[in-house]
Amino acid sequence: MSSAAESQFHVLAVDDSLIDRKLIERLLKISSYQVTTVDSGSKALEFLGSRVNDDRSSSDSLPSVSPSDHQGVEVNLIITDYCMPGMTGYDLLKKIKESSSLRDIPVVIMSSENVPSRITRCLEEGAEEFILKPVRLADVNKLRPHMMRTKKLKGQEQEQEQEQELQEESVTHCEIRSQPPRQHELEIEQSQQDQSQQIQQHQQQKSGNNNKRKALDVEEGLSPDRTRSRYNGVATF
Amino acid sequence: MEVGQMQRRLVEFTKSLFMEGFLDGQFLQLQQLQDESNPDFVVEVVSLFFQDSEKLLNDLTSALEQQNVDFKKVDAHVHQLKGSSSSIGAQRVKNACVVFRSFCEEQNLEGCMRCLQQVKQEFYLAKDKFETLFTLEQQILAAGGSIPATEITSF
Numbered sequence: 001m002s003s004a005a006e007s008q009f010h011v012l013a014v015d016d017s018l019i020d021r022k023l024i025e026r027l028l029k030i031s032s033y034q035v036t037t038v039d040s041g042s043k044a045l046e047f048l049g050s051r052v053n054d055d056r057s058s059s060d061s062l063p064s065v066s067p068s069d070h071q072g073v074e075v076n077l078i079i080t081d082y083c084m085p086g087m088t089g090y091d092l093l094k095k096i097k098e099s100s101s102l103r104d105i106p107v108v109i110m111s112s113e114n115v116p117s118r119i120t121r122c123l124e125e126g127a128e129e130f131i132l133k134p135v136r137l138a139d140v141n142k143l144r145p146h147m148m149r150t151k152k153l154k155g156q157e158q159e160q161e162q163e164q165e166l167q168e169e170s171v172t173h174c175e176i177r178s179q180p181p182r183q184h185e186l187e188i189e190q191s192q193q194d195q196s197q198q199i200q201q202h203q204q205q206k207s208g209n210n211n212k213r214k215a216l217d218v219e220e221g222l223s224p225d226r227t228r229s230r231y232n233g234v235a236t237f
Numbered sequence: 238m239e240v241g242q243m244q245r246r247l248v249e250f251t252k253s254l255f256m257e258g259f260l261d262g263q264f265l266q267l268q269q270l271q272d273e274s275n276p277d278f279v280v281e282v283v284s285l286f287f288q289d290s291e292k293l294l295n296d297l298t299s300a301l302e303q304q305n306v307d308f309k310k311v312d313a314h315v316h317q318l319k320g321s322s323s324s325i326g327a328q329r330v331k332n333a334c335v336v337f338r339s340f341c342e343e344q345n346l347e348g349c350m351r352c353l354q355q356v357k358q359e360f361y362l363a364k365d366k367f368e369t370l371f372t373l374e375q376q377i378l379a380a381g382g383s384i385p386a387t388e389i390t391s392f
Binding site: 137 | 266267269270275278281282285286289316317319321324325347
């Protein structure tokens with residue numbers, strides 16, 4: 001389950017509930033991720049600010065960073081609770097996506113409430129996934145492709161990436177668990193493949209250009225959507 | 238009691254907690270997160286839940302005793318309780334919170350008062366069950382036995 005490369009993935013988890021922070025921290029650590037937890041959106045930004053500025057001074061020029069160059073200071077994914085006092089998870093998401101230095105970091109939203117309009121709003125704003133709480137190991141397994149993608153993008157593909165900034169293409173991928181709880185939770189390994197009880201939604205919208213990266217689209221979870229256009233598609237859940 | 242007997246008792250007791258709806262699958266998730274590096278994870282998180290919830294129940298009680306009840310505030314407390322109970326798999330507490338929230342939405346004071354009693358009752362019942370469960374586990378460990386894995390597939 002864990003390889004040396006994957007263990008370098010660093011996740012920033014944001015939740016105002018101490019119990020949920022403990023839970024998400026264990027979930028991520030047992031999946032071999034490096035974890036930092038904070039209890040509010042503003043603390044998350046504070047953490048990201050200091051880290052990112054140190055690490056990537058000229059963030060817009062897409063610095064070439066090889067995996068061995070980040071010494072555990074980079075954040076590969078942010079997972080945040082939706083409902084928090086003060087800055088909500090949605091507010092945090094917006095701030096991250098508005099920031100030129102932060103917007104490449106995949107953001108995943110967690111919420112205890114299955115509110116379709118909320119889910120749509122978060123996905124429109126650039127969230128990679130919307131996970132219903134309580135979070136399970138099977139959900140954590142879904143995070144990996146998003147981190148793999150950023151890692152890949154930061155490597156040999158940056159040139160293509162820059163071109164792509166101009167010909168935006170957006171793919172939203174979201175899986176929503178059905179309720180009530182399923183029976184497959186004991187079989188953690190299999191459960192990520194077991195989608196019999198999951199509603200899967202793949203929403204794709206391309207803005208015109210069917211460009212050369214089309215092939216990559218087919219690979220689930222490796223969608224090159226780091227600079228996403230807002231899609232206007234209507235999501236029904 | 239010999240170890241084998243205690244182990245069987247633990248298995249039966251755990252099973253009953255699922256059968257009677259006290260626990261749901263999320264509790265199994267917690268158990269899966271416990272390993273050698275974190276041998277007390279479940280007890281830690283559940284204890285945290287009880288501390289946190291006692292405080293929330295006190296806040297709820299006083300919020301509902303106000304002359305002008307702030308239902309938004311009440312709902313926020315219940316929302317928190319619902320979240321933490323569902324995170325540890327305390328299903329009956331969570332279900333009681335779901336009903337409670339619907340009365341908050343209606344701004345139904347009488348309904349809220351009834352729900353508070355209901356939630357309290359479920360909470361103390363759950364606390365009692367968890368304590369029994371953990372005591373059994375400790376007794377088995379103290380006697381040199383190991384904790385049998387929970388083998389429940391239908392929850």
